[in-house]
Amino acid sequence: MTLTEKIFSRASEKPQLSPGDNVWVNVDILMTHDVCGPGSFGIFKKEFGENAKVWDREKIVIIPDHYIFTSDERANRNVDILRDFCMEQNIKYFYDIKDLGNFKANPDYKGVCHIALAQEGHCRPGEVLLGTDSHTCTAGAFGQFATGIGNTDAGFVLGTGKVLLKVPPTLRFVLDGEMPDYLLAKDLILQIIGEISVAGATYKSMEFVGTTVERLSMEERMTLCNMVVEAGGKNGVVPADGTTFKYLEDKTSLPYEPVYSDEKASFLSEYRFDISKLEPLVAKPHSPDNRALARECKDVKIDRVYIGSCTGGKTEDFLAAAKVFLASGKKVKVPTFLVPATQKVWMDVYTLPVPGSGGKTCSQIFEEAGCDTPASPSCGACLGGPKDTYARMNEPMVCVSTTNRNFPGRMGHKEGQIYLASPYTAAASALTGYVTDPREFLE
Amino acid sequence: MVTASSISFGANSTFTSSSIPKTKPLFNIIPHSLKFTTGNGRAAVTFQRPVSVIPKATSADSRATKEPSRTFHGLCYVVGDNIDTDQIIPAEYLTLVPSNPDEYEKLGSYALIGLPATYTTRFIDENETKTKYKIIIAGGNFGCGSSREHAPVALGAAGCSAVVAESYARIFFRNSVATGEIYPLESEARLCEECSTGDVVTIEMAERRLINHTTGKEYKLKPIGDLGPVIDAGGIFAYARKTGMIASRN
Numbered sequence: 001m002t003l004t005e006k007i008f009s010r011a012s013e014k015p016q017l018s019p020g021d022n023v024w025v026n027v028d029i030l031m032t033h034d035v036c037g038p039g040s041f042g043i044f045k046k047e048f049g050e051n052a053k054v055w056d057r058e059k060i061v062i063i064p065d066h067y068i069f070t071s072d073e074r075a076n077r078n079v080d081i082l083r084d085f086c087m088e089q090n091i092k093y094f095y096d097i098k099d100l101g102n103f104k105a106n107p108d109y110k111g112v113c114h115i116a117l118a119q120e121g122h123c124r125p126g127e128v129l130l131g132t133d134s135h136t137c138t139a140g141a142f143g144q145f146a147t148g149i150g151n152t153d154a155g156f157v158l159g160t161g162k163v164l165l166k167v168p169p170t171l172r173f174v175l176d177g178e179m180p181d182y183l184l185a186k187d188l189i190l191q192i193i194g195e196i197s198v199a200g201a202t203y204k205s206m207e208f209v210g211t212t213v214e215r216l217s218m219e220e221r222m223t224l225c226n227m228v229v230e231a232g233g234k235n236g237v238v239p240a241d242g243t244t245f246k247y248l249e250d251k252t253s254l255p256y257e258p259v260y261s262d263e264k265a266s267f268l269s270e271y272r273f274d275i276s277k278l279e280p281l282v283a284k285p286h287s288p289d290n291r292a293l294a295r296e297c298k299d300v301k302i303d304r305v306y307i308g309s310c311t312g313g314k315t316e317d318f319l320a321a322a323k324v325f326l327a328s329g330k331k332v333k334v335p336t337f338l339v340p341a342t343q344k345v346w347m348d349v350y351t352l353p354v355p356g357s358g359g360k361t362c363s364q365i366f367e368e369a370g371c372d373t374p375a376s377p378s379c380g381a382c383l384g385g386p387k388d389t390y391a392r393m394n395e396p397m398v399c400v401s402t403t404n405r406n407f408p409g410r411m412g413h414k415e416g417q418i419y420l421a422s423p424y425t426a427a428a429s430a431l432t433g434y435v436t437d438p439r440e441f442l443e
Numbered sequence: 444m445v446t447a448s449s450i451s452f453g454a455n456s457t458f459t460s461s462s463i464p465k466t467k468p469l470f471n472i473i474p475h476s477l478k479f480t481t482g483n484g485r486a487a488v489t490f491q492r493p494v495s496v497i498p499k500a501t502s503a504d505s506r507a508t509k510e511p512s513r514t515f516h517g518l519c520y521v522v523g524d525n526i527d528t529d530q531i532i533p534a535e536y537l538t539l540v541p542s543n544p545d546e547y548e549k550l551g552s553y554a555l556i557g558l559p560a561t562y563t564t565r566f567i568d569e570n571e572t573k574t575k576y577k578i579i580i581a582g583g584n585f586g587c588g589s590s591r592e593h594a595p596v597a598l599g600a601a602g603c604s605a606v607v608a609e610s611y612a613r614i615f616f617r618n619s620v621a622t623g624e625i626y627p628l629e630s631e632a633r634l635c636e637e638c639s640t641g642d643v644v645t646i647e648m649a650e651r652r653l654i655n656h657t658t659g660k661e662y663k664l665k666p667i668g669d670l671g672p673v674i675d676a677g678g679i680f681a682y683a684r685k686t687g688m689i690a691s692r693n
Contacts, residue, residue: 024688035537039592042542047680048689067538074538081540134590134614150592150618151541156679160689164679198525199584203613232587234613287525383534383589405588407527408559412535415559 002170002267003237004205006259007145011128019169019268027059028127028144030157033113034064036132036150038081043155054089055161061093061122062086063113068378069100072386076100093120103343103376111342111377114138114310118222119344121251125240125258130157134229135310135404141221142248143240143258148229168205168234169268170261171196175210177276182442184320185220186312186402186422188212189227190281191273194291202232204268207261212275213238218247219316226311227404230288280437282400283420286408294425297435303397305332305430306411307423308339308375309382312402315348317423318374322354322362324427327441331370333433337391338371339380346377371430384412400429513648515604515626517577519655520566521640522558526581527588528615530557532597534589541596548572550593551600564640566601573602578644579625581608582635586615592622599624605646607653607664609633621678629665637662 001009001017009015012023032040045052054060062082067075079097086094095116097109110116114135117123125143130136132154139146149163157163173192193200206228208221216224221238228236238244240258248256280294307313307321318340325332340346349362357365363374372391381391382403389412393399396415403411406418421429424438431441536553539546554574555566567574579598585608586594595618598606605626606619619627628646630653638644642657651664683689 036590036592038540039542042540046542072538078538078540132590132592134588136590148590148614150590150614150621152592152618152621153679156683160683162688164682198587199610199612202584202610229588229614232584232612383529385534386538387535405527405529407525407529407588409533409557410529414557 002205002261002265003143003207003239003259004145004170004235005167005265006261007126007128008165008167010126010259011145017167019167021167022164023167024162025128025165027130027157027161027163028124029059029061029117029122029129030154031061031063031113031117031122031129031131031133031136032154033062033066033133034068034075034078034082035066036154037062037085038078039151040132040154040158041081041085043152044158047155048159052159054091054158057090058092059161060091060158061117061120062091063095063110063116064097065111065113065116066379066383067385067389068097069103069376069390070386070388072388075386093122109343111340111345112310112313112379114222114226115314115341115345118142118218119251119342121248121254124248124252124254124256125244126256130154130163135226137228137233137236138222138226138310140225140228140236141218141238142244143237145235145237146225147235166203168203170205170207170265171201172207172209172267172270174270174272175208175212175275176272177212177274179212179215179275180278182280182424182437182439183275183278184422184424185216185223187278187281187425188273188275189224189230190283190288190291190420191278192271193227193231193289194281194283195271196231198230198287198289199232201228201234203234204232206231206233206236207267208236208238214241214243216243217316218243219314222314223311223317227288230404280422280425280439282425282435283406285406285417285419288405288420293437294421294435295437295439297419298437300419300435301398302334302400302419302429302434304334304391304399305336305426306339306381306391306399306401306403307337307426308341308380308391309403310341310379311382311404312423312426313339313341313345315345315352317402318345318349318362319352319354320423321427322357322365324424324438324441325365325369325371325431326354326357326360328369328431330431331368332430334430336369336371336430337381338366338374339391340374340377342377346374349374369431381411383410400426400435402426515578515646517604517643518575519578519580519638519640519642519644520555520564520574520576521580521635521638522555522562522582522585523635524582524609525584525587526558528586528591528594529588530559531555531586531594532591533557536597537591537593539593541593547596547600550597551602554597554601554603576640577602577604578646579603579606580634580638580644581606582633583609585609585611586619587612590614590618592618595619595622595624607634607646609635623678628667631663631665634662
């Protein structure tokens with residue numbers, strides 16, 4: 001069996017199963033946030049009763065992150081609904097926020113759910129993690145089955161701890177070769193999505209192996225798995241290894257048991273990439289599979305740059321952007337918005353020294369480059385959001401973004417043009433005011 | 444390509460909708476008392492789902508769906524490939540909670556408002572809250588992108604009964620089946636190139652065909668397969684009750 005099949009097998013207590021089988025699976029973690037939580041709770045109460053109790057108060061993680069720093073009353077009310085439910089159900093993990101004017105005044109608040117799940121030790125190899133968000137697949141970086149579900153499925157899981165899932169076949173992606181120092185995991189996944197299209201992995205699992213993958217950090221593996229859904233994928237997995245175990249050492253004390261694809265496992269298809277030959281990429285408007293070489297888009301004038309989200313707003317993403325600004329020493333030519341994914345990332349941006357800078361922090365380098373001050377951690381403008389969301393695109397403009405989707409209207413305005421890119425490419429583009437290959441600054 | 448047999452559930456369970464039960468019957472519905480409260484704890488509302496069709500009087504042509512033959516009839520609205528859920532219901536409207544009856548209706552009024560200006564005909568006319576198009580005809584990968592269940596809910600709340608697409612994205616398809624808001628059907632041919640917005644169409648589920656009365660052409664639909672019993676049965680809650688996975692309702 002493949003890695004994903006083995007997880008299904010264990011979670012459904014069926015020693016043998018095949019792709020296409022529908023099985024009831026035990027859920028280890030269910031995550032929801034401020035956008036889908038209220039609806040999921042509504043369904044839970046309707047179906048199980050006003051006084052029903054959730055299946056396990058320790059396996060549910062409630063993370064407000066989408067529409068937080070806004071004056072939109074309904075958005076604020078939705079966070080209150082999360083709180084009411086958590087108090088009523090005595091939910092163990094609720095990363096609450098009450099003071100919207102100062103995120104640091106909220107000790108429990110984390111930020112972007114997928115990054116918070118990883119940082120708080122809720123992602124463990126071999127487990128089943130579901131979330132009411134399509135980018136729940138990010139957690140597959142930990143060698144677990146993680147996928148997005150809707151409110152109704154979530155309502156069902158809240159009451160039963162189980163979900164009916166179809167076993168997906170697996171596509172295997174073998175990435176070998178030394179990663180050039182101008183490439184990041186974002187370029188790898190853009191390469192793959194461009195190769196197989198936005199429906200290339202529909203209903204399938206995407207397994208990432210190879211020497212390149214083995215050398216990726218956990219955050220880079222998360223970026224890789226994060227955009228699996230953009231290819232239609234059901235889930236993405238990176239087999240757990242020393243890098244995974246080390247990351248988890250100080251984050252979780254719960255036991256876990258990784259699983260791995262058998263030597264003779266059947267894969268639907270296998271794709272091989274020689275990473276050493278790849279170049280920095282962008283996904284042009286308006287589709288994540290509209291792949292192009294960054295250097296071939298150098299005549300595209302841009303209006304702004306956005307660095308943030310679960311895809312490109314982690315600590316290493318900001319370190320990468322800082323590296324490019326440091327190498328240039330110049331100022332950005334367009335407004336450059338920085339939105340750390342979580343409180344921890346925000347702290348790192350303000351405290352971690354950037355290699356080769358003589359002890360400067362990312363925040364100092366960003367300030368010297370003329371970027372906007374790093375904003376309060378949340379999903380921010382990745383998906384537009386309420387009209388007063390920081391960095392939302394309220395007029396048609398061209399933006400290079402480290403986020404995950406660029407369909408029409410994604411960041412707010414329907415005529416907005418979004419170029420998806422790595423943090424290196426985003427920073428390089430900010431410095432020139434055009435879509436720019438980061439080799440302009442890194443070589 | 445997603446096939447209709449991508450999800451299989453058991454048959455013979457009662458249908459349960461995750462949102463307000465509609466007077467228009469999509470499926471073979473067994474009368475069922477539903478009681479729910481709104482997200483902010485307002486008074487419980489009890490419904491009795493009707494067995495027969497009560498055509499809803501709207502400003503446009505009324506529904507002609509009949510029970511139990513599962514026929515859909517009305518104007519169709521045609522969209523292309525890769526219509527993602529941000530276009531179906533843009534993120535700024537996601538503060539609306541679908542399980543809240545008032546907000547459910549509001550969601551419907553914004554259905555497909557995210558389509559770009561190249562779509563010169565709106566899905567819902569300006570100053571209207573319901574659509575006159577009962578059926579959506581789409582290309583491939585319909586409903587891709589975000590997992591927001593608000594997407595099929597908005598389409599259903601707007602008055603759409605069925606989507607006939609070349610293929611679906613996984614989470615949207617699953618959410619459509621789970622909520623019962625719209626019937627996600629698949630065509631054999633590329634109907635988005637054969638039909639135009641405003642064409643009058645009939646879908647006959649039993650015969651697995653779509654008739655375009657405006658062009659006079661007929662098209663085959665893919666077999667419902669596992670999908671039929673699921674929607675007829677009522678989705679995951681009803682199935683789970685039937686198989687003893689969860690306790691029956693009072």
